[in-house]
Amino acid sequence: MTHSFEGAGDGTRAVRAGLPEPVKHEPTLPGPVFAAHFHLPGDPIGPYTYGRDENPTWTHLERAIGELEAPGRDGVETLVFASGMAAISAVLFSQLSAGDAVVLPDDGYQVLPLVRGQLEAYGIEVRTAPTGGDAQLDVLDGAKLLWIETPSNPGLDVCDVRRLAEAAHARGALVAVDNTLATPLGQRPLELGADFSVASGTKQLTGHGDVLLGYVTGGDASAMASVRRWRKIVGAIPGPMEAWLAHRSLATLQMRVDRQDASAQVIAETLRDWPEELGVRYPGLPGDPSHKIASQQMRRFGCVVSFTLPTRARADRFLDALRLVDDATSFGGVRSTAERRGRWGGDAVPEGFIRLSVGAEDPEDLVADVRRALDESAK
Numbered sequence: 001m002t003h004s005f006e007g008a009g010d011g012t013r014a015v016r017a018g019l020p021e022p023v024k025h026e027p028t029l030p031g032p033v034f035a036a037h038f039h040l041p042g043d044p045i046g047p048y049t050y051g052r053d054e055n056p057t058w059t060h061l062e063r064a065i066g067e068l069e070a071p072g073r074d075g076v077e078t079l080v081f082a083s084g085m086a087a088i089s090a091v092l093f094s095q096l097s098a099g100d101a102v103v104l105p106d107d108g109y110q111v112l113p114l115v116r117g118q119l120e121a122y123g124i125e126v127r128t129a130p131t132g133g134d135a136q137l138d139v140l141d142g143a144k145l146l147w148i149e150t151p152s153n154p155g156l157d158v159c160d161v162r163r164l165a166e167a168a169h170a171r172g173a174l175v176a177v178d179n180t181l182a183t184p185l186g187q188r189p190l191e192l193g194a195d196f197s198v199a200s201g202t203k204q205l206t207g208h209g210d211v212l213l214g215y216v217t218g219g220d221a222s223a224m225a226s227v228r229r230w231r232k233i234v235g236a237i238p239g240p241m242e243a244w245l246a247h248r249s250l251a252t253l254q255m256r257v258d259r260q261d262a263s264a265q266v267i268a269e270t271l272r273d274w275p276e277e278l279g280v281r282y283p284g285l286p287g288d289p290s291h292k293i294a295s296q297q298m299r300r301f302g303c304v305v306s307f308t309l310p311t312r313a314r315a316d317r318f319l320d321a322l323r324l325v326d327d328a329t330s331f332g333g334v335r336s337t338a339e340r341r342g343r344w345g346g347d348a349v350p351e352g353f354i355r356l357s358v359g360a361e362d363p364e365d366l367v368a369d370v371r372r373a374l375d376e377s378a379k
Contacts, residue, residue: 006072009210010185011254017245018064032057032244053232057240059249062215065205068184068250069197069217076190077224079219080243084180084200085111086236087214091176091196092145094230095223098123100144107132107157108149108178110346113165132289133159134164140171148194149178151290153319153331154306154341154355156181156281158290161297164338174223180205181331185257186300195220196227204303204332206249207256211242256334256360260303267356268305270367274374278307303359304331310353314377315340318354319375324361331357336366 002153036051048054058080066078081087092115092300094103102119104112106128112282116126127143131136131152136159140146146168150158176196177189183204199205201213219365225358231237238246261284264327265355268282283294284301294301309315319327330346336359342351 003282008071009254013067013325014185014253015251017250018060019061026122029244029248030056030060032240034240037378052235055237055240055243057243057247058238061243061250064247064250065184065201065215067186068253069179070190070219073190073219074220076223077216077221078215079228080201080238081214081231082160082236082238082242083212084198084202084214086234087200087216088178089115090227090234090236091198091216092147093122094226095145095174096124099125101125101127101142102141102145102147103127103129103136103139103173104147105129105136105149105152107152107155107348108147109153109180110341110344115348122259125221130156130157131159134159136164139165140168143171143173144173145176147176148180149184149188149302150187151181151283151294151302153181154347154349154353156283156288156290156302156304156306156341158283158294158298160195160293161187161189161192168222169193170337177354181302181304182300183253183257183302183332185254186261186302187298190217190219192277192297193323195223199257200305201246202258202332203330204255204260206246207253207332207334208245208249209330209333209335211245211249213238213242220356233252234284257300257303259360260332260334260358261300263318263356263366264303264305264358265301267358267362267366267370271305271307276378277376278312280305280307282306303357303366305356305358307354307356308350309354309377312340312342312351315352317377318373320367321376322371324365324369325356325359325373331355333357334360336361348376 062078068077127139177194180199197217271280283290328337338356
């Protein structure tokens, strides 16, 4: 049994979430349970029967994530997965059948086009629309599921989750929100009306670039039972060590997020004020197209800043010139990273488009590094 810490701050909740009741001489966070099977005499009932179905280390982490995604709310369940894509796939393929229609963003995570192909191969109609301007509203009629990604990756557009969720529910559709970029400290999709909050725990949630993980949090028991059944069938389960590392990492989530997001704001302002027009996108900038809606539904604006340099060559020179920022994919880690997203071919972005993930380094040092790299790459 765990405490709910209702009314507690984000830091308190992140540090305490999912911990078991204290037992004398036992660790405050039990170590990972490496078990494929458990003692199970008699009828096969109870919480732990077989390692593909349940694991005590998952349970602690699932309770912790649930505390962050929907604090104080009863009936909310979280399921952890081997990766963010495993969690995304579990919702889509457990809720949709041949003949159903689903609405996806056309500017979301770059693996979604691959998912679209698989959905269509199974006889599911896929409709797409941009995240910005709540454009998905126009293609909702008759859909079984609406998939929202806000802020979108990598373009950082934002849509009105409350408005979209109300419209979808009025049409009988379920709503899932990809909460990866925001984290539960940035926004809580279930409070905004979504049925599912889905995320990659690989990114800022765990924050150290050493764990692949995903999760689904939902408040509808029947829908979550289908997601759980999909996890059992596919076996897309996290290892106990990954789950334990993730739970350990949650303790510093509020500290990391506050540091990284505050630094991202400073970097975004630096880029916005640069003599060149860089097309900077960051929801925390007052002049950003996403700012108004983001301010209404987000409590923090994330650690990712995007901008566009005029050419691919300039972007490559900029990345090469950085000293404190690793040229790597993914985002949300304590070490800053950046990449030219066009190199993957899956995002509709210009060749010079840069996605910069701001880490926990001193903001003054990061600003100096970015400014110097912009100057050097312009020569």
